[in-house]
Amino acid sequence: DADVTQTPRNRITKTGKRIMLECSQTKGHDRMYWYRQDPGLGLRLIYYSFDVKDINKGEISDGYSVSRQAQAKFSLSLESAIPNQTALYFCATSDLGLAGGPLFFGPGTRLTVL
Amino acid sequence: DAKTTQPTSMDCAEGRAANLPCNHSTISGNEYVYWYRQIHSQGPQYIIHGLKNNETNEMASLIITEDRKSSTLILPHATLRDTAVYYCIVRVNTNAGKSTFGDGTTLTVKP
Numbered sequence: 001d002a003d004v005t006q007t008p009r010n011r012i013t014k015t016g017k018r019i020m021l022e023c024s025q026t027k028g029h030d031r032m033y034w035y036r037q038d039p040g041l042g043l044r045l046i047y048y049s050f051d052v053k054d055i056n057k058g059e060i061s062d063g064y065s066v067s068r069q070a071q072a073k074f075s076l077s078l079e080s081a082i083p084n085q086t087a088l089y090f091c092a093t094s095d096l097g098l099a100g101g102p103l104f105f106g107p108g109t110r111l112t113v114l
Numbered sequence: 115d116a117k118t119t120q121p122t123s124m125d126c127a128e129g130r131a132a133n134l135p136c137n138h139s140t141i142s143g144n145e146y147v148y149w150y151r152q153i154h155s156q157g158p159q160y161i162i163h164g165l166k167n168n169e170t171n172e173m174a175s176l177i178i179t180e181d182r183k184s185s186t187l188i189l190p191h192a193t194l195r196d197t198a199v200y201y202c203i204v205r206v207n208t209n210a211g212k213s214t215f216g217d218g219t220t221l222t223v224k225p
Contacts, residue, residue: 105157
C-alpha cells in the first residue's frame with residue numbers, strides 16, 4: 001500500500017473553476033509539502049506545513065491555497081484555475097525525527113486547465 | 115542551499131555499475147547530499163543521503179569526496195527499471211522543503 005496517496009490522479013477542468021487536490025499519508029510524518037512540476041522548470045515548492053497549525057508559503061504560492069485538516073491530510077486548492085496552472089502536482093512528506101529528513105512523494109496529480 | 119551540477123545524460127549497460135557524478139563545490143559544513151530519482155512522470159523517489167561518510171543501502175551507494183565538493187551515486191548492477199532522471203540535492207536537514215530539484219541526470223540503461 002502506498003504511504004502517500006493523492007486524489008485525483010488526473011483532472012481536466014476549465015478556466016475559472018475551483019479545484020481541490022487531496023493528499024493523505026500513513027507515514028506518521030508531521031511535515032507535508034505541495035510541489036508542481038513543469039517541463040524544463042523542475043519541481044517548485046508551492047506550500048508546506050510543519051504541523052497541523054503551521055502553514056508556510058513556498059516560492060510559487062500565488063493562485064493557490066492549502067488546508068491541513070489533520071496530521072495525515074494536506075489539501076491544495078486552486079480557487080480559480082487558469083491555464084498556466086496546468087502541471088504535474090506532487091505531495092510529499094518528511095519527518096525531521098528521521099536522521100536526515102528525506103522527502104517521500106506521492107504519485108502525482110496531472111492537472112489540465114482548459 | 116548549495117548549487118549542484120550534474121551531467122545532462124548518461125548511458126549504462128544493463129548489469130553494469132552506473133556511476134552518476136555530482137559537483138557541489140559550494141557545499142557548507144552542515145549541508146547533506148541527497149539523491150532522488152524520478153521514473154517517467156512518477157513521484158520522485160528517495161534513494162540515499164549522506165553528510166561526509168560514504169553510505170550504502172539496498173538501492174545504492176553514495177561516495178562523497180573528502181573535501182565534500184563532489185559525490186558519486188553508484189547503482190551496482192543497473193537494470194532497465196533504473197532508467198530515470200536522477201537528482202542530486204544539497205541542503206541542510208532542518209527544512210526538506212528547501213530541496214531544489216534541478217534538471218538532474220537522465221540515466222538510460224540499455225540491454
